[in-house]
Amino acid sequence: MLIVAACNPANSQVAPATPVEGDSSSTAPTETPSVGDSVELSDEAWHARLTPERYHVLREGGTERAFTGAFHDHHASGLYRCAGCGAPLFSSADKFDSGTGWPSYTRAVEEGRVREVRDESHGMVRTEIVCAACDGHLGHVFPDGPAPTGLRYCVNSASLVFDAQEGETTDTENQP
Numbered sequence: 563m564l565i566v567a568a569c570n571p572a573n574s575q576v577a578p579a580t581p582v583e584g585d586s587s588s589t590a591p592t593e594t595p596s597v598g599d600s601v602e603l604s605d606e607a608w609h610a611r612l613t614p615e616r617y618h619v620l621r622e623g624g625t626e627r628a629f630t631g632a633f634h635d636h637h638a639s640g641l642y643r644c645a646g647c648g649a650p651l652f653s654s655a656d657k658f659d660s661g662t663g664w665p666s667y668t669r670a671v672e673e674g675r676v677r678e679v680r681d682e683s684h685g686m687v688r689t690e691i692v693c694a695a696c697d698g699h700l701g702h703v704f705p706d707g708p709a710p711t712g713l714r715y716c717v718n719s720a721s722l723v724f725d726a727q728e729g730e731t732t733d734t735e736n737q738p
């Protein structure tokens with residue numbers, strides 16, 4: 563059986579990676595987009611960047627099963643970023659236990675980070691939330707959250723990566 567090698571040129575030894583200068587390395591997929599930035603990749607590039615589960619949620623609007631994600635019962639202090647583009651989306655300070663099995667927040671970390679889209683799928687009218695930078699599907703926002711906003715941003719763990727705050731030693735991923 564022939565292996566299809568044609569589309570995978572043997573550039574096995576790429577030139578030595580340039581040392582990362584100065585600032586943060588190796589957690590977010592790319593440099594962090596600013597508010598208002600737009601991250602657009604081809605479908606192929608998203609497939610290459612994301613795991614199948616993350617691709618399904620972020621790019622196809624999928625929903626992980628309740629209580630199966632990494633963050634529904636996660637209480638470390640830090641920042642939750644978009645798993646697609648690295649944009650900061652939610653803070654642990656706004657996270658609460660909704661009991662739904664998905665990580666839930668009362669608001670986005672910053673104005674302009676999360677965009678709302680009317681969603682009439684599945685015979686319901688809901689408000690979908692997407693990453694404002696890369697349009698990745700995050701989840702939905704519901705008007706039944708606690709103070710101070712009364713909102714519940716219900717998010718798939720698969721849409722998120724977690725950045726522990728400095729001084730915390732609770733990170734479980736982002737290790738090489």
Ligand SMILES: [Zn+2]
Pocket residue numbers: 644645646647648649693694695696697698
């Ligand atoms: Zn994003």
